[in-house]
Amino acid sequence: MVNKVYFIGAGPGDVDLITVKGRNILSGADVVIYAGSLVSKEHMNYCKNGVKTYNSASMTLKEVIEVIDKYYNEGKNVVRLHTGDPTIYGAIKEQMDELDKLHIPYEVVPGVSSFTAAAAAIKSEFTLPNVSQTVILTRMEGRTPVPENESLEKLASVGCSMALFLSVNMIDKVVERLRAGYGRNVPVAVIQKATWQDEKCVVGTLDDIAEKVKSENITKTAQILVGDFINCEYDRSLLYDENFTHMYRKGKNEDSGN
Structure with missing residues (x-):
């Protein structure tokens, strides 16, 4: 060294x-x-x-x-x-x-972040075609403020996938702000201590997630994941589509040149 x-x-x-x-x-x-x-x-x-x-x-x-x-x-x-x-x-x-x-x-x-570990825990992918290609990492303001132009309502209004750190102890406020931003009910998952032996996963929507979190007594060390990616219909990726050509693979119906 x-x-x-x-x-x-x-x-x-x-x-x-x-x-x-x-x-x-x-x-x-x-x-x-x-x-x-x-x-x-x-x-x-x-x-x-x-x-x-x-x-x-x-x-x-x-x-x-x-x-x-x-x-x-x-x-x-x-x-x-x-x-x-x-x-x-x-x-x-x-x-x-x-x-x-x-x-x-x-x-x-660098290391593996808890937000990716949380998504893995619920076997989800943040970036699904025709659903979301953007992930926002943020948190609720608490004793430490956040910039005014990064309010949860503004970020949620984008409608993309989100991962909230350091916020589960304010779950009621989080739900209120997210609802104002998304303007509709969306899937939410809360994962406490992702990858630890005592990991807990709670999945719901803005309508019921706060009560589920409280019933599981989750108050800290948790990720809040928000967005349609948790439970939705989505388009398949073109990356593996047999008719999609890229530099490493010709499409199925494309002349191979042989």
Whole structure:
């Protein structure tokens, strides 16, 4: 390993959903700072003996940077282990900015995001022909606001597939905003702890999803997926259509040239 800091996506829950690259780097780390409230502690089983671990759930940005700075300057290999993919709601930009000030090199290793894990859990595809070719990743405003032009109503009015992070504890407000944006009843799925052993999946519509979520006592660590892609008729993809030609395949009725 090169002496630099690695921001690694640990995946959504299942420890085998970290990338091969991510696990290889993790296994050689001297120091691991991990998001203990979301990252499975099983990842630590793949670390070498004597590794120092820090749970960032109870740390401030300043404390995280101080730990990184200390061990980097001692020549140690430091891993910052984030849940899912670190580039989505990972708060890594502010960490990287601080490392830039300290002239500490770093690399970001992507991971499987919880929104794709959630879609896999309900065996769905976000981008269905003639249904939706766009996916919006967003969240409800809470203690942390969202830009005014990214209100849930405005985003929902597009009518495409959506994945909401960090919002299930406000499910009633979410439903109200989505209904105002979509203007109709649409399918909704809520997946708690996708790929964990205690994963829960609840599927319904805007009309009944709030009650279903409450009856299952889902209050955190969940994705809200919204859109017709969850339950709809759709066109087949042209990619595998026998009459569709592309650079790798001639259509069935097209002259083969032989």
